[in-house]
Amino acid sequence: MGQVILITGPARSGKSEWAETWARESGKTVIYVATATRNPDDAEWQERIQQHQNRRPQDWVTLEVPTTLSATLANTKANSCVLVDSLGTWVANLLEQDEVSWASTVAEFLVTVQLVAADMVFVAEETGWGIVPAYPLGRKFRDRLGALVRQLGGMCDSVYLVTGGYALNLTALGTRLPDSIDDE
Known part of the structure; x- marks a missing residue:
């Protein structure tokens, strides 16, 4: 297994950078x-994608992978660094999966992460620091992403929280919680 880094934080915090x-x-x-899908009818979304593209060096290989993340990771070479941006978008792309299918998708993803020899850097949005979403789909997204980030974080060499213009190394500053995931 290569080095695995998780970078999490709120919107516009600098986690992708x-x-x-x-x-x-x-x-x-x-x-x-890139887990996002393009939408030519959404000019603001297209601008966000363009901003990300403009920051990246020209020699980086870009793959657009809205759903098949595990298969993509499994096919990477040991001498590479895979940057996945973002897990929140990947979760959103798979919200229509029922609970059994989602559990299988997550299990496959976590096993794949442990088997890949390449270095991997994952970007994930932090959700749930505010009110409980008023709609079932919002709660489903928040709960799925939160559980995934917690599970992945437990496997990572380093976990960073980016907020307020600072990157905090949580693995150096914090204490890891047990593996169990309760409804919190």
Whole structure:
């Protein structure tokens, strides 16, 4: 297993930029895995995608992978650094899966992460720091992403929280919780 880094934080906190720094400094071939899907009818979304693209070096390989993340990771070479941006978008793309299918998807993903020899940097949004979403789909998204981030975080070499313009190394500052995931 290569080095696994998780970078999490709120919107516009700089987590993607911190992940890009990690990938660039790895000295390896960088494979940027974008989980977002393009929507030509949404000019603001297209602008966000363009901003991300403009920041990346030209020699990085970009793959658009809205749902098949495990298969993509499984096919990476050991001498590369895979940057996945973002797990929140990946979760959103799979919200229509029933609970059994989702559990299988997560299990496959977590096993794959443990088997991949490449370095991996994952970007994930933090949710649930505010009110409980008023709609079932919002609660489903929040709960699925929160559980996934917790499970992945337990497997990572380093976990960073990016907020307020700072990247905090939670693995150095914090104490890891037990593996069980309760409804919190």
